[in-house]
Amino acid sequence: MSSKVTIYEVALAARVSLATVSRVLNNPEKVKADTKDRVLRVIKELGYRPNAIARGLASRKTTTVGVLVSDITRASVAEMLAGIADIAMKYSYSVKLFSAHDDVNVIDLLKEIVAEQVDGVLLLNDELDLAHMKQIKDTLEENEIPLVLANVVYNDKNVPSVSIDYDKAGYEITKLMIEAGRKDIYLVSTVRKYSVNEQKELGYSRAMQESNLEPRIFRTSGTTSVNRQHFASYFSDKKVDGAIGVRDSIAVSFMNIMSEAGKKIPQDILVSGFQNTKYGILSRPTLTSIDVPVYDIGAVAMRLLTKLMNKEAVDQIKIILPHYIVRRDSM
Amino acid sequence: MSSKVTIYEVALAARVSLATVSRVLNNPEKVKADTKDRVLRVIKELGYRPNAIARGLASRKTTTVGVLVSDITRASVAEMLAGIADIAMKYSYSVKLFSAHDDVNVIDLLKEIVAEQVDGVLLLNDELDLAHMKQIKDTLEENEIPLVLANVVYNDKNVPSVSIDYDKAGYEITKLMIEAGRKDIYLVSTVRKYSVNEQKELGYSRAMQESNLEPRIFRTSGTTSVNRQHFASYFSDKKVDGAIGVRDSIAVSFMNIMSEAGKKIPQDILVSGFQNTKYGILSRPTLTSIDVPVYDIGAVAMRLLTKLMNKEAVDQIKIILPHYIVRRDSM
DNA sequence: CTGAAAGCGCTTACAG
DNA sequence: CTGAAAGCGCTTACAG
Known part of the structure; x- marks a missing residue:
């Protein structure tokens, strides 16, 4: 039942308009305290959750990021994904996985990512040649979708990235x-x-x-x-x-x-x-x-992306995380 | 530029209505051959890609599946994800990752998954107790979202699953x-x-x-x-x-x-x-x-889920994949 | 502080 | 085979 509840029914039960319910959720400071409380109570009672898709269409923000990966099974990639997922959840973003194999056209895949209306893209794919990288960067720029490279080295001062040296x-x-x-x-x-x-x-x-x-x-x-x-x-x-x-x-x-x-x-x-x-x-x-702090690389990259998506000021677009050598028996 | 193109502009350029453009994409058999060709040509020329979010709202199908994972970094999980991603792509589904840590309330997470309007759910989380499993199953059932367990053993004849014995x-x-x-x-x-x-x-x-x-x-x-x-x-x-x-x-x-x-x-x-x-x-x-053919488990589970989402008939809801013993020096 | 209304970009009966 | 229109469930100026 819970998913069938729409904003309209909440409005009805709380005796306010849809607009007010929407405001309670998105701009609570614009709503009088007791109406807000009333609406909140009804939301809870009915178990209302806004339909993320409708919200995405209306606001043109999906709070979803696309993660472009080639080989998920590599330990470093899986670990990075863990960092990404944790931070994404913390900032209420969803993560959509796009896997770029040898046999898929990266540019086509990118068009799909754009069509999916993600708010930002994380690139974990470090096997791309420069031409591809440039195309990816340009396509995303055209569509005003911020991009962050995680554990990828790409020699362009304007592309945000997180890595070690x-x-x-x-x-x-x-x-x-x-x-x-x-x-x-x-x-x-x-x-x-x-x-x-x-x-x-x-x-x-x-x-x-x-x-x-x-x-x-x-x-x-x-x-x-x-x-x-x-x-x-x-x-x-x-x-x-x-x-x-x-x-x-x-x-x-x-x-x-x-x-x-x-x-x-x-x-x-x-x-x-x-x-x-x-x-x-x-x-x-x-x-x-x-x-190599791969989990952190993922986490920091995701955090950087949230800032870019919010158009917050960032002082550092190229982040280098520290590494250290772990001595064991082989040396 | 490409992402700014809407169905309306395609319709205009092809001198047809939006409805026809939509049909060309979704029910091509209902469109006369030459109008179809004309529309297709315009779509190509303008680089049109339907907005997945708008489509999702209108059709109430997002062609997205939610994958519920606890620890992505485990080798078996990463490998399963690879299988899932490959088959998802093959059937044009997107995959959204939801990570269920110890500190997140699984039921809350599930509500979020429902709010995200996924068409189906894959559960890779085999640490859940029976009470949780039942809640998950019930919530998804209520919302008519099919569920497939991948590499999880749950003793309920009605829950589809893929695993080895x-x-x-x-x-x-x-x-x-x-x-x-x-x-x-x-x-x-x-x-x-x-x-x-x-x-x-x-x-x-x-x-x-x-x-x-x-x-x-x-x-x-x-x-x-x-x-x-x-x-x-x-x-x-x-x-x-x-x-x-x-x-x-x-x-x-x-x-x-x-x-x-x-x-x-x-x-x-x-x-x-x-x-x-x-x-x-x-x-x-x-x-x-x-x-343990983990990649295959993921792939087969995803394939099974596509069938369930399409309400296709499936003869086997509980799939057991074969395993074998690889003998090496330790035994 | 709140509501009425337009609009986001599609799909889908309904007519014709 | 095609188009006009309603609608998916929200957000967001615009008034008041």
Whole structure:
């Protein structure tokens, strides 16, 4: 029964007009105290809840944000979503999920997002090339829908984003290995281009070059079983005394293969991951990793978006969250 | 510009009425071929996309489903969401995420879901007690919103659900350990009550009792660091030669502690997990696990929901997907 | 402080 | 096969 109650019936029961009921809900300060109380009481009695769709149409605000995601199953993405969902709920926003796979046209998907009348968009998709990014940005701008990038690095001063400094993180971890006397340090990255991984690569390369060491980036697919083959064959004839995985799972996979090949970790090879996930705690040896506060990135990005949607002033459009290195047994 | 185009402008440009434009979109068979073509051309030229909110209000169908989740970060949940999102997109449904934490009132959240006018609800939350489940079911029924449970076990013949037979799975894996000669087999479960874990416990207990062995269920929190303490102290003075973790991460955690205590796996203790996640591939020894097709559970549940929303006939309201045991080094 | 009325952008009987 | 009109359930100037 509760959902059948409309604003009209509330008005009737409270002996006021629809306008007043609406005001009680949206601009309570404009309503006299006792009428407000009366209306509120009736609302409670009838279990009235305004129809969000009708409200959305009339006010041209849906209090819904669209979240554009590619692979939900990645630990970092799921964690970010948790942060987003929590803050969204806190500010009474709904979140609509849009998944952008390889086979879906991002621009078409974006048109759909626009058609869905979301008030803002969060982009968690860091596999997009620059042309796509620009199209997304432009389309949303045209439609006056604010956009915030979460854990995506995009080089445009005007696009709000929340992330850590991956370049710096890559630099620091590499530096630590160099200071520990290691020279043949590999960055184990992905074949697929992720904006954040490119930053890690930059920082890594810079640190290596500063010490006159040759940067060596090995790229593997994300798939654990495939990594296995890659690692085993590629590294069989290489000198390696340090390795940084762009993801914990990659780092653990690498450790396992090396251990099986008779290498001792950390004695022979220092290993570090990125993200500080459960993988690094459950692995043996346990994995040193860069802690990336993904939940916070999601939460802060969502909070920033609420401000943009409300046209509040924001002093910082590019937010860099702190990271730190969690030392464990692998390094 | 594209979003500013309304149905009215399309009608104008195509020299037809709004009604006809609407029909072209919703009941094309009722429109003469050449007017249809003309309208379609104009729609394309103007880049028209119907406003989903207006459409939702007028038709009382939002083509949106609500997904009620507690902990998104659990691997099984994220994977299910992937399946849900893919099928939702295939059938042109949007998915709205609602996260039900400990501190949010599920019933209030449900009222909000109803107010959001979703056409159907998917429940991924298997921590709910029976009273809550009944309330959810009743509220949705009242509002004629179909509900499908995904990976949740709820004993009501009238509530559609998709899952595997966890009872059977628990039975089978226990049986295998018993057949391997093990007698002191523990089920390592969670403190928190999950409906699926209760089923695993039932199957485990039955298998033990059938062999006149005493079922022993140890409950740990889900947190890896806490598990460590639990396991170390609890199992220090116990005889154990087999252990089944209700989640892979728990099983791996258990393996690690036992290994460190000098036990050999699988020689001294057979270990199995549940879910067949990456944890079991990256662990050493690698973990035997029950493969639960979580992606498929999500996909099938979403598909079932589309049928219910369309009032299509469904022959099976309770769908049990097959599972199988993936043997690896731990057993 | 409150109400009457227009309007948000669609869909859907109802006529023709 | 097509159009005029009512209506979905709200919000929001505009008067008073």
